[in-house]
Amino acid sequence: MRTIVKYVMLDLLKNRIVMGYTLLLLVLSFGMFSIDENSTKGVLSLMNIALIFVPLISIIFSTIYVYNSAEFIELLVAQPLKRKTLWLSIYSGLALSLAVAFLIGVGVPVLIYESSATGLILVVSGLFQTLIFTGIALLASVKTRDKAKGIGVSILTWFVFTLIYDAIVMLLLFQFSDYPLEKPMIALTMLNPVDLSRILILLKLDISAMMGYTGAVFNEFFGGQLGMLVSAIVLLLWTTVPVWLSVKQFQKKDL
Amino acid sequence: MLIASNVTKTFGKLKALDNVSVTCNKGQTIALIGPNGSGKTTLIKTMLGMVVPDSGFITFDQHNILHSWHYRERIGYMPQIGRYPDNMTIAQVMDMMKDIRKSDVLDEDLVNEFNLPALAHKKMRTLSGGTRQKVSASLAFLFNPDVLILDEPTAGLDPLSSEILKQKIVAEKEKGKLILITSHILSELDDLVTEIIYMQEGKLQFHKSIAQLQEDTGQVKLTQAIAHVMKTH
Numbered sequence: 001m002r003t004i005v006k007y008v009m010l011d012l013l014k015n016r017i018v019m020g021y022t023l024l025l026l027v028l029s030f031g032m033f034s035i036d037e038n039s040t041k042g043v044l045s046l047m048n049i050a051l052i053f054v055p056l057i058s059i060i061f062s063t064i065y066v067y068n069s070a071e072f073i074e075l076l077v078a079q080p081l082k083r084k085t086l087w088l089s090i091y092s093g094l095a096l097s098l099a100v101a102f103l104i105g106v107g108v109p110v111l112i113y114e115s116s117a118t119g120l121i122l123v124v125s126g127l128f129q130t131l132i133f134t135g136i137a138l139l140a141s142v143k144t145r146d147k148a149k150g151i152g153v154s155i156l157t158w159f160v161f162t163l164i165y166d167a168i169v170m171l172l173l174f175q176f177s178d179y180p181l182e183k184p185m186i187a188l189t190m191l192n193p194v195d196l197s198r199i200l201i202l203l204k205l206d207i208s209a210m211m212g213y214t215g216a217v218f219n220e221f222f223g224g225q226l227g228m229l230v231s232a233i234v235l236l237l238w239t240t241v242p243v244w245l246s247v248k249q250f251q252k253k254d255l
Numbered sequence: 256m257l258i259a260s261n262v263t264k265t266f267g268k269l270k271a272l273d274n275v276s277v278t279c280n281k282g283q284t285i286a287l288i289g290p291n292g293s294g295k296t297t298l299i300k301t302m303l304g305m306v307v308p309d310s311g312f313i314t315f316d317q318h319n320i321l322h323s324w325h326y327r328e329r330i331g332y333m334p335q336i337g338r339y340p341d342n343m344t345i346a347q348v349m350d351m352m353k354d355i356r357k358s359d360v361l362d363e364d365l366v367n368e369f370n371l372p373a374l375a376h377k378k379m380r381t382l383s384g385g386t387r388q389k390v391s392a393s394l395a396f397l398f399n400p401d402v403l404i405l406d407e408p409t410a411g412l413d414p415l416s417s418e419i420l421k422q423k424i425v426a427e428k429e430k431g432k433l434i435l436i437t438s439h440i441l442s443e444l445d446d447l448v449t450e451i452i453y454m455q456e457g458k459l460q461f462h463k464s465i466a467q468l469q470e471d472t473g474q475v476k477l478t479q480a481i482a483h484v485m486k487t488h
Contacts, residue, residue, distance in 0.1 A: 003354050011342065071338035075348075078303050078334070079355050080327040251322075254266075254306040 008093025025105020033113040050126035062137035063154040125197035135242040182217035262311035271297040273457040287437040289454035331400035337391035341380035
């Protein structure tokens with residue numbers, strides 16, 4: 001497995017997009033922290049980068065990369081290699097490169113300006129987004145043969161998690177505003193890795209007081225040890241399940 | 256040593272392989288012949304595990320190849336159209352393969368005869384079709400495998416390189432290896448193969464030795480014998 005990861009990483013290191021992504025994150029992070037004296041505002045702005053921009057780049061870049069590696073995959077499938085090993089190596093190479101890019105681009109500035117529990121949870125959330133959306137990208141690209149369609153599916157998935165899902169939740173909230181929705185809201189949050197991470201960061205920022213009664217319920221649940229544990233498990237599931245499904249699919253795929 | 260039993264594979268509505276059973280033994284050189292789209296390449300790909308059959312199974316030395324991968328250490332495969340990562344040079348592709356196979360015994364005859372070391376620094380994307388074929392051929396023979404599967408090996412090669420490759424196939428045949436070749440240039444196969452597998456529309460029409468085929472059709476040349484078969488089928 002290490003051999004293949006090595007070749008994927010070597011290929012990605014030569015790729016200018018990963019370099020550009022790292023630099024862009026660095027510039028954005030330092031920019032956000034320098035604009036305001038108050039580093040909490042910087043964390044808030046960075047949160048939006050880690051939860052919207054990072055998933056977008058992870059999912060699209062990984063999808064395109066897998067399609068562009070079609071020759072590489074075809075060459076190696078005829079070799080004495082397990083398909084599972086090959087696929088997981090590609091995932092590891094991609095996820096590792098993007099995670100390192102994020103750690104340098106966001107992790108380092110956060111360490112300098114805001115090395116607190118809040119900063120830590122921001123970086124961990126961003127890392128989870130990278131791993132989760134790379135996994136979803138692999139699933140999308142193994143399911144669809146056509147490159148354009150695959151990229152479309154990826155963009156749509158990103159759209160659903162960052163925008164459409166929230167819109168639907170809002171709609172439900174207004175439709176059922178006569179009922180107590182705090183508990184179902186927690187469940188709905190769990191179903192979306194982006195929302196889950198956002199709540200975790202916001203609660204650490206102590207501005208949940210501004211979120212009214214729902215905020216209090218959230219704080220009670222996610223602030224406790226059980227809530228933290230459940231969130232961690234849900235995020236881990238989001239990281240592993242799509243990759244596992246894509247492995248299953250890849251083992252059956254005709255090349 | 257390589258046995259396919261009742262292998263069926265459909266792509267959508269197209270039946271690429273229809274209940275195909277073949278037995279390939281050590282020491283045989285088998286020509287896989289049939290019109291375009293008769294399922295030759297699909298059969299080869301199922302043997303390599305690149306395509307998973309809908310029903311039926313394939314065994315390599317009595318072991319089912321499904322979910323197994325070690326057996327591929329003993330196969331050298333030359334694809335019809337060799338596709339390689341664009342950004343890698345010939346040397347990098349070769350090194351990567353050596354890294355994956357981890358074989359100590361290397362057979363670099365073809366690498367040298369095709370003069371590939373002189374082109375080693377060239378990127379795969381800049382290579383001509385013929386040069387790619389040379390790389391594919393060299394890789395198939397490089398690890399001294401027991402079984403060679405060659406899909407249209409001489410297509411796109413110049414006459415000189417084509418002859419080099421043919422000599423290499425003969426040399427390997429004499430070592431008692433199992434060699435499977437698909438080709439449309441029947442005259443080339445004449446003095447090479449010992450058995451013929453003829454396929455049409457995904458079905459196996461017959462699997463005969465050359466002598467048997469010559470006897471059945473009354474023709475000595477393979478070209479004429481196959482032409483005779485095509486007319487009657």
